Amino acid sequence: MGSVIKTVTYYKTAFWETKGFHGSCIVIDDTEPVNFILNDTKPDGSYPALLSYIPGGKAISWNQKSSEERKAALCKLYSKIFKSEDALQPINYLEFAWIGTPFIGGGHSPFYPPGVITGYARYVLINVYFCR
Template sequence: QERKLKGGMMQVSLKMAESLGDRVKLRSPVMAVAQGTDHVAVTTQNGQRYKGSHVIMAMSPTIQMKMHYSPPLPPLRNQLLQRMPLGSVWKCLVYYKEPFWRKKGYSGSMLFTMAEDCPAVYTIDDTKPDGSYPAIIGFLPANKARTLLKLKPEQRKQLIIKGYAEAMKTEEALH
């Protein structure tokens, strides 16, 4: 999140898919994973079966639990998947006319305690590498994010930018 890649992160996936060619299967939900003695096989929803030496599970625990495993997953792994909650964090972007924080010698990174009034607990400068679209991205965890659900968008915005203004000691964050 705090790293930028010119052209965007999606290009990493696209370049990998390009080099793998037709070995990349899109819109093919995996229904079963079977581990043999010398290979792993995955079976898709449409009945296609693919073999390989490894399987990378790059998905949420909820989706992993919908698959059939042979042999069954170890009990502790199965229990972990059943009880692992999904995160409840909001990412909030505030765009500005200029990156005023840089002129003040700030990086745009701020750390707030859970007790502070600012809904964000951590921020980073999200300005594009060429300097366009000056922005600060804030991360609002669980309870702080859920509390904001009760507020109108403009009220949420005001709480966030007020926190930024107080932290950087400048009213420029309010505009």
């Protein structure tokens, strides 16, 4: 199984929308904990939230830090990306570290060695996320 930490950061308002951002983006920076951010606000606009995954080797190193350290790093990143100090003031933060959970041994994304997808593609569901 893959190494991953899932995070959801809740805010009072969807501040990113007032700045003209959708809330979902790809992060191309190896120094940051996440590779992408998704707007997880409910369809009716309630519970404004940003969802991120800390993947792979990043999950291994960030798992050594506290939940508060991960939260602070993510809020700082969100503030930088969405150009808003509001990102530094979440009203709630939740995370689940599959990597540190006994008897699970990893995250939601298993490692597929060569030949698995090409040999079993019709049996494997692959989720693809597109940003607008």
